[in-house]
Amino acid sequence: MEQARGPVDPVEGAPRRKDTFTSSTIIGAHILQHLYGNGFLVLLPAIYSGMGLVPIQAGLIELVRRLSGGVATMGGGVIVDRMQRRRGPMLVGALALMGVGYLIVGLVPSYYLILIAVGFAGAAGSLWHPPALSLLSQRFPSRRGFVISLHRSAGSIGDSVGPLVAGALLLVISWQLTLQLAFPLTFAAAILVWVAIRHGGEAWRRLGTSEKRTLVDQMRSLGGLFHGWSLTSLLVVAGVRGMADRSLLLFLPLYLGEERGMGSFLIGVHVALLTTLAIVGGPAIGWLSDRIGRKPIIVVNMAISTGIGFLMIMFDQGAALTVLVAGMGFIMFSVNSLTQAGAIDLAEGRGLEGSMIGLLWGSNAAFGAISPLLMGALAGWFGFQIVFLYATVLYAVGTLISLTLPAGIERTRRGNA
Template sequence: MDASNTRGAAAVNPSSDPPPSAPATPEPSRGRILTLLAAGHGVTHWFYGILTVSLPLITRDFGITYTQLGALRSVERVSNIISITASGLATDFLKDRKGILLLSLVWPSLFFSLQGFSTTFLVFGALLCTQALAGGFMWHAPARAVIGDRFPDRMGFALGVHAMGGNLAASIGPVVVGAVLAWVTWRTVFAFQFLPGIVTALFLWLLLPRLGHAPRDRRNVSYGRALRSDVLTNFPLIGVTVVAGLRSIGENLIPTFLPLYLSVEMKMGTAAIGIYLGCLALVGTVFAPIVGHMSDRWGRKSTIFISLLTGGLLIGSIPLFPSGWLLLPVVSLGGMALFAVGPIIQASGLEHAPKDIWGAAQTFMDVGRSSFSLVFPLIAGAVADLYGLSYTFYLFAIVNLVAAATILIVPRARTPIKDLKT
């Protein structure tokens, strides 16, 4: 009986260890996630780069004035505001932010392709504004929130790398498409732009992990109360938003009117215009992580001030230089103000708000800066029609210098990022 019991015990409790359970799928490194987000950001800017280099051909094809073009860009900003608001709320409330990112790639790629079949300027404008409803601006809030969650100690640098992906595409797109436009029409180029967005969305769907939002630390505080106290009445955040809005005026004006200036005033072809626009974005690509690292080390305010001041003076001096080797470096260095400083302003704004409502804080900033850009494209178009395209650069310089002065009086962050709970 003892032997039988021993055999039974052996059957129930075998001497060999139980087979190990299947290992859990490892979480991708934050560097890999940042690389994928930068690549997706690049695709959203690819469309914008193609549009800018094609503007001289589009205006000529439809026979529109600069004022009409400025009005279209102003109306487009209304669509951007709707997109920004929806994206910010979704970033705070949805359990997985990946779906927002995928939508912001697929939607604009389809409507951008349809613009190639536009029969009138009205149809083209309607498709452009529909594209903006869930376009590249919808990408920013979830992507920046994910980056802020994973890089609290190096947010300026990480946002700079994320911006570098967008700027790199914005620099390559005009060069490539500018050369292609010498052989095919802008309509043909637009018609095939559904491919980059859909292919990239498929890759991100397969490679990105679940991108959840940060848990709320203040369980007893309603979202509405947190929104009022930490966003709508947050005066340091409001100050940074004003700076972001002033800077965004130039971000919208220069890519719109620089290609027209080079085409009409400098008599350049699309290939040469593409090179100038590519260099404008390329310098921003190189400087974005460098300026981000500088802001992490030496402070946001001084870095933003120097960038805005330098960029305003450079862009404002464009009409003073003839075309050729003197103008190209001026345009290229001006990209530092347009592209490199944007992520630093965004990081400065996020440092003024608790992490659990970053979606709302980003929405507030993005809606604010888009609101600044509602009227100025129309004003710039009227100025170009009345006085010439050169005066749009002087307008940019004035606005940029005002932004540089404004950042100096913005109070310090009342909720430093390093003090937030993670």
């Protein structure tokens, strides 16, 4: 049976130092999850040329990675809400299994085995998000937009450092060995997360509900959130935005390498620029959304992205492109964080935080699974430079849809308090 529970920020219930260490470790571990996730995009051109792939095969690798991650997160979100007191072990397992997945990618010899291993690594890494974001959201409900954006910002550090590290490693070792190094790193991080959760004490381990409810009750409560346009519009905006963002992240390195003859390190620099400024931009945008609302920030963000994408079509090389890539990086992932915060706001009091994160990731995977194949086909016909037009059209469509978002999404949280 569903039981409404208003948000109470419990930070005062535990020593602040324990809160800081535990939350910082969870947020910081997200760096590693993205270090390999985004570094893989720089390894992809080496895999592409080394194995003699065609553009659509490169797109299929990303499709498998995204789809497996979305399916795993969607299912994992439901499980997280049914086992909210077991979220610590789930975080530890997600990191360790992701390392195993990338280790396998670096060991197997054929393209089809790589697809399977990439799917395993993508699924394991994506299982991190429902327990991590639901824990942070419940622990800091009055600062939800900021904390979720901070978690995303940590991911952006990994997104930025990963391509640089991958590009530099490719100068001295193979892409296979680079992927094999994932296992010892993720295993060490998993141990640190386990220690941090225990250090946080009962205040962290007992977050959430211990209420027993059937899966049918849980699904009925989740289904009730679709009565109206609010959740559906958030899912569509997040999905369209994700299609555009992923197309740039996946095909910009291929464009720079195949059509501009850029070396692996400079490709890494550009992919890093696409994410670096989000480290600062994301939390600032999340902080604003906690104060003036999710909708206006999302609409402005989408409109600016459309404008930058249009300029990329006009200036698709040289220093101008480098500056535009950096500008896009400032706002690259903030819409994702805001839709996550908005969805959890809508579900306040239902014990569905993990399910909402899983639903968003599953929806994004459904949208994103189409995008790499479509973009791969377009690149085969028109060349990799078509990525700029493709992304700009999607940003423009997302801007129009974001105008239909209901105002005051976050007031749902306040009304349930």
